[in-house]
Amino acid sequence: MSVIYVGKESYFHGKSLFQIARKYRNAGIGRMVMRKKWDRYEEPSYYRLTQVVPAMNVKGYHKGLAFGEKVFRGKNYGVCRIDSGYKFDWILVPKEQEQAIIDSVKSSYPTKETVVPYEVTVPPLMKMFISGELKAHGYRVSEDMFVTKRKIIKSKYSFAKLDKSAEDVPPAPEYKLMMKQVKRSIKKSDEKEIS
Incomplete structure (x- = not known):
């Protein structure tokens, strides 16, 4: 068998x-x-x-x-x-x-490091939603708002590194404060609709 x-x-x-x-x-x-x-x-x-x-x-x-x-x-x-x-x-x-x-x-050959870009744009659908919210509340929308910087946490297991040629690019403008204001105004408008 x-x-x-x-x-x-x-x-x-x-x-x-x-x-x-x-x-x-x-x-x-x-x-x-x-x-x-x-x-x-x-x-x-x-x-x-x-x-x-x-x-x-x-x-x-x-x-x-x-x-x-x-x-x-x-x-x-x-x-x-x-x-x-x-x-x-x-x-x-x-x-x-x-x-x-x-x-x-x-x-044995050394492990190749992965080079990743320093700045990345926000995904298109997220960009559409954020720009729609900002425009609805009267804020000016520019393309610079949708660029984020990458940060790589170094460890002994990480083989990724940032693109050195792009590190001198000025930082993307902060729009967290603007988003907080938008969220507050959305909450206020929701409270008005309920009452």
Whole structure:
């Protein structure tokens, strides 16, 4: 009788990080581990363990606290906490293969940064509604009012950067105060209609 698998194939073939680490001296500190899930990426991804504290009160030793130097898709993120150590898809990299993986990280291409424009116009439908409200309450509408500036929050996971050529553009005029006045006048007109 043959077995037929239905649905998505599981990638949980292995042990938890803590089950692997507890079998080695110093809880595997200095060794290289990787997840089976990361095989789908072309660039190498791994952790080099710096600190492992297994939870001794859990049956099976599959939980705990771990830290390691993270290299994900060829980019080094420094020492991070390993949050997915309890999952059963960790593999210990043999010492003979560690150097080959480190060399492949050096040769992997750097991640391309996405360049985004510094200023963006408001979507057309929103522009139509706002200009209609402003005109209805007697305000002058100009095209400068519908240009917003972008701000990118820098993090170690962000690969986006602003277009440097557009950063010298003067800031778009503030119309928040005008919109507050419009909202107040709308509320007053609604109150008059109710009474």
